[in-house]
Amino acid sequence: MSGAQIIDGKQVAQQVRGRVAEEVAALKRDHGVTPGLTVVLVGENPASQVYVRNKSRQTEAAGMVSTMHKLPAETSEADLLALVADLNEDPSVHGILVQLPLPEQIDETRVIEAISPAKDVDGFHPENVGRVATGAGGIAPCTPLGCVILAKTVQPDLTGMEAVIVGRSNIVGKPLAQLLLKENCTVTIAHSRTRDLPEVTRRADLLLAAVGRAEMVRGDWVKPGATVIDVGINRLEPQPGEEKGRLVGDVAFEEAREVASAITPVPGGVGPMTIACLLANTVNAARAINGLEPVAIGA
Numbered sequence: 001m002s003g004a005q006i007i008d009g010k011q012v013a014q015q016v017r018g019r020v021a022e023e024v025a026a027l028k029r030d031h032g033v034t035p036g037l038t039v040v041l042v043g044e045n046p047a048s049q050v051y052v053r054n055k056s057r058q059t060e061a062a063g064m065v066s067t068m069h070k071l072p073a074e075t076s077e078a079d080l081l082a083l084v085a086d087l088n089e090d091p092s093v094h095g096i097l098v099q100l101p102l103p104e105q106i107d108e109t110r111v112i113e114a115i116s117p118a119k120d121v122d123g124f125h126p127e128n129v130g131r132v133a134t135g136a137g138g139i140a141p142c143t144p145l146g147c148v149i150l151a152k153t154v155q156p157d158l159t160g161m162e163a164v165i166v167g168r169s170n171i172v173g174k175p176l177a178q179l180l181l182k183e184n185c186t187v188t189i190a191h192s193r194t195r196d197l198p199e200v201t202r203r204a205d206l207l208l209a210a211v212g213r214a215e216m217v218r219g220d221w222v223k224p225g226a227t228v229i230d231v232g233i234n235r236l237e238p239q240p241g242e243e244k245g246r247l248v249g250d251v252a253f254e255e256a257r258e259v260a261s262a263i264t265p266v267p268g269g270v271g272p273m274t275i276a277c278l279l280a281n282t283v284n285a286a287r288a289i290n291g292l293e294p295v296a297i298g299a
């Protein structure tokens with residue numbers, strides 16, 4: 001097979017944001033509640049600055065209240081924990097997101113665990129991780145949610161599919177496995193230490209790469225006709241004449257598109273879905289805090 005369908009994450013993310021805006025308007029109209037998202041950025045990581053700016057703009061565009069706390073890189077863990085405690089108590093804040101990575105003097109786990117699970121719109125708190133794993137509600141993390149929504153644009157029912165995830169991180173690989181189990185997939189989590197990785201990935205009807213290594217998954221690792229979801233965002237070294245290096249995923253796109261039936265590009269695939277799903281989680285957090293059932297957005 002040649003010439004896979006390209007799954008347009010920008011377009012799907014726009015649809016999700018449109019649905020979120022409708023739900024925000026309904027929540028204001030019917031219950032007088034305006035969802036509020038607070039983003040905390042510590043330090044000056046250039047990529048993080050871009051991401052938090054986009055989060056803030058898209059939050060406002062969906063009709064929600066966006067607030068931002070920008071703290072200096074030398075901020076102590078105690079000061080950050082004190083801010084999180086204040087936000088937990090603030091009734092106008094329905095979602096709290098602490099942008100990662102954090103400077104090295106701050107323990108990420110301690111900060112994540114300090115966020116009220118009800119306001120943890122990243123879905124990283126152990127209570128949400130446990131609830132998602134056991135099917136007891138909870139807030140699912142944004143990037144894995146985005147992957148499932150994108151896969152379902154080409155295969156609305158994932159039941160029975162052999163899904164292979166390459167990568168076992170707490171924020172993508174492991175929660176993605178839980179979400180795909182919920183969709184009735186047969187799930188394998190492979191990783192950099194898996195024996196004969198290409199042999200494992202070639203079993204996948206649905207191959208999801210989240211390993212953080214540029215173009216590691218080659219075309220001949222892909223089963224003909226598979227759907228490939230590439231979570232990786234890696235910047236290559238600039239080539240002569242280039243100001244910045246090119247952005248690539250964890251999959252060798254040009255090779256894989258010749259074999260797959262559908263594939264996400266990088267950029268423009270999973271990345272835009274992360275922020276769209278954050279907005280969806282925020283509207284549902286505001287609903288839950290006000291005693292309302294969640295609404296289905298996307299997946």
Ligand SMILES: Nc1nc2c(c(=O)[nH]1)N[C@@H](CN(C=O)c1ccc(C(=O)N[C@@H](CCC(=O)O)C(=O)O)cc1)CN2
Binds near residue numbers: 097247
């Ligand atoms: N608290 C969190 N921190 C981080 C998360 C997260 O979900 N929660 N994820 C990433 C960064 N991230 C959102 O925060 C994010 C990454 C990438 C994109 C995106 O749209 N990428 C574009 C390419 C952007 C570029 O040109 O550099 C794409 O893939 O098309 C959105 C959000 C780490 N931290």
